[in-house]
Amino acid sequence: MPDPSKSKKKAVxxxxxxxxxxxxVFLARRGYQVxxxxxRSDMRAAGYAGGRSxxxxxxxxxxxxxxxxxxxEKIEKVAIAMPGRMMHSEAGExxxxxxxxxxxxxxxxxRGGLNLELLHIAGTFPDVNFSSTTAV
Ligand SMILES: Cc1cc2nc3c(=O)[nH]c(=O)nc-3n(C[C@H](O)[C@H](O)[C@H](O)COP(=O)(O)OP(=O)(O)OC[C@H]3O[C@@H](n4cnc5c(N)ncnc54)[C@H](O)[C@@H]3O)c2cc1C
Structure with a gap:
């Protein structure tokens, strides 16, 4: 029986x-093994430095x-709508x-929250392998 993983398209x-x-995520949805x-460290395990961003x-x-x-649907949960801005004049108007x-x-x-969410979504695909050169 042929091994299905051998016929998968691969991407790096x-x-x-x-x-x-x-x-x-795009590649995994199209059936690629990625x-x-x-x-840097995997932010899913190490977190991210949001304080200065x-x-x-x-x-x-x-x-x-x-x-x-x-x-x-998943990204909307971490996004806040900004329909406009309020300007304050010197006179207080x-x-x-x-x-x-x-x-x-x-x-x-x-930025970090969006990156983290995208990585979580990518990680839901069984054929996505994440490698970090930094040990956590
Ligand atoms: C101050 C600032 C404000 C911005 N504001 C906005 C905004 O309001 N709206 C907007 O849409 N865009 C904004 N941008 C642009 C947005 O941040 C970039 O378009 C986006 O981050 C680019 O994503 P990227 O994945 O290409 O790069 P990055 O997010 O920089 O990711 C690159 C990744 O590659 C990794 N990496 C690099 N070299 C290697 C290597 N040799 N091996 C392995 N990994 C490596 C890095 O560690 C990093 O994690 C802003 C950018 C800046 C700097």
Whole structure:
């Protein structure tokens, strides 16, 4: 009987940042066996240093990629909608500036939190192997 793992398409992704982690999800969904290499520790075990990192503002383009990967529902849980900003004048007046149309918003997402969630999703595929060059 043929070994199904031998006929799998294989891919190597170097760097488990936002792009590498998301790309791994795309490849795994398309049936690839993926070897994902990251020079830092695996943040799923080691955590991430969120204290000095500002949140990402995720726009429609970011959501388009998340949608294509079929993981919007999971990422929405870690995103906060920002429909606009409030400006404060020296005289104390407030004025509101929307970022888009009434139903549009950009989304504030923790960079580390998003990266972590993408890695968790990638890890749900049995054919994704994560290798870190740093021992945890
Ligand atoms: C200050 C700042 C603010 C930003 N704000 C926004 C924003 O508001 N909205 C937005 O959409 N984008 C923003 N960006 C851009 C966004 O951060 C990048 O587009 C995104 O992080 C790129 O992802 P990446 O996976 O290519 O790179 P990274 O997230 O940098 O990941 C690269 C990974 O590869 C690993 N690596 C590198 N070399 C090796 C190697 N030789 N072997 C193994 N692993 C390796 C690194 O350790 C790292 O984990 C911002 C960027 C910066 C710097």
């Amino acid at each position: 992704v170097v760097g488990a940042g936002l792009v590498g982690a998301l790309w791994t 070897d994902l290499y990251e020079r 500002i949140n990402l503002a995720m726009s429609v383009r970011g959501w388009a990629a998340i949608d294509k990967a079929g993981i919007r 407030l004025s509101y500036q929307p970022y888009g149309k009434a139903d549009e918003a950009i989304y504030s997402v923790s």
